[in-house]
Amino acid sequence: DADVTQTPRNRITKTGKRIMLECSQTKGHDRMYWYRQDPGLGLRLIYYSFDVKDINKGEISDGYSVSRQAQAKFSLSLESAIPNQTALYFCATSDPGGPGNIQYFGAGTRLSVL
Amino acid sequence: GQQLNQSPQSMFIQEGEDVSMNCTSSSIFNTWLWYKQDPGEGPVLLIALYKAGELTSNGRLTAQFGITRKDSFLNISASIPSDVGIYFCAGQPGGGSNYKLTFGKGTLLTVNP
Numbered sequence: 001d002a003d004v005t006q007t008p009r010n011r012i013t014k015t016g017k018r019i020m021l022e023c024s025q026t027k028g029h030d031r032m033y034w035y036r037q038d039p040g041l042g043l044r045l046i047y048y049s050f051d052v053k054d055i056n057k058g059e060i061s062d063g064y065s066v067s068r069q070a071q072a073k074f075s076l077s078l079e080s081a082i083p084n085q086t087a088l089y090f091c092a093t094s095d096p097g098g099p100g101n102i103q104y105f106g107a108g109t110r111l112s113v114l
Numbered sequence: 115g116q117q118l119n120q121s122p123q124s125m126f127i128q129e130g131e132d133v134s135m136n137c138t139s140s141s142i143f144n145t146w147l148w149y150k151q152d153p154g155e156g157p158v159l160l161i162a163l164y165k166a167g168e169l170t171s172n173g174r175l176t177a178q179f180g181i182t183r184k185d186s187f188l189n190i191s192a193s194i195p196s197d198v199g200i201y202f203c204a205g206q207p208g209g210g211s212n213y214k215l216t217f218g219k220g221t222l223l224t225v226n227p
Contacts, residue, residue: 004156016211031213042158042202042217090156094213098204100145100164103215105156 003027004106006091012112013081021076021109023091031096033103034058034066035086042097046089047076067085081113120203120218125131125213133190135221137203146186151200159202161188185210193225201202 004025013019023032030051035043045058047066055068061087065077078085088110092103120137127133137146145164147155161172162181163186170177174191184204203218 040219042219043215045214048213049152053211092156095215100147100161100162101213102147102159102161105149107154107156 004029004091004093004104005091006106006109008109009107010110012114014114017081019078019081019111021089023074023076023106024042025072025091025093027093027104028071029093029094029104030071031094031101032068033067033092033094034064034074034076035090035092035105036060037090043090046076078111078113081108081111083113086111086113100110117196118203118205118216120221122221124222124224126224126226127193129193129195131193132225133134133193133197134187135201135203136185136187137205137218138185139205139216140184141205141206141207142183143205144183145205145206147175147204148175148177148186148188149202151202151220153199157202166198190223194225195225195227198223198225 034046034049037043040057044060046064049055052068067075088108090108091106092099094101094103118137118139147162148160151157161177166183168179177188200220200222202220204215
């Protein structure tokens with residue numbers, strides 16, 4: 001089983017709809033992250049969380065919100081989806097006590113907003 | 115903000131050839147990471163580098179942490195078809211900002227059998 005699990009893997013939605021992407025991990029890591037990947041732009045950080053009570057905006061947080069329901073769960077919401085939010089979304093986790101605070105990624109959610 | 119320049123953007127090679135790619139930064143990093151992303155999957159860590167000048171291997175892959183701490187290189191020897199994918203470098207500052215990963219835009223590798 002994957003250590004970092006994202007659901008759904010694919011989602012098609014319409015402009016204006018609210019959607020939630022979910023991430024769960026079995027690695028026991030305190031830190032969790034949400035990234036967005038667009039062709040030719042690499043990965044950009046949306047939100048990150050150091051623990052259940054510590055949530056922070058990344059470089060592109062506008063139009064997104066997150067919820068850290070438990071150490072193992074971190075969800076990303078699009079309150080009112082728009083077409084330019086069509087992208088690949090990745091969740092990642094890290095252990096601040098590990099060497100280099102390496103981040104481990106889920107398999108991604110491909111989101112299309114029509 | 116910090117930017118990483120990763121090159122080349124894409125490579126088309128024959129099976130058995132060696133591959134080199136690199137990343138340069140305008141800022142100093144304390145850690146350099148190299149990830150590979152297969153189609154339809156998330157990035158998977160290949161090699162982590164923690165010290166300037168460090169040279170680390172993982173099978174046919176070798177990566178180096180540049181002496182200036184502003185660059186890193188990844189080499190793949192004797193490429194095989196399963197090496198196909200997107201390779202990303204990522205730099206990480208030290209101290210209280212060590213949660214941040216700045217990613218390069220990736221190198222798309224195609225290997226012709």
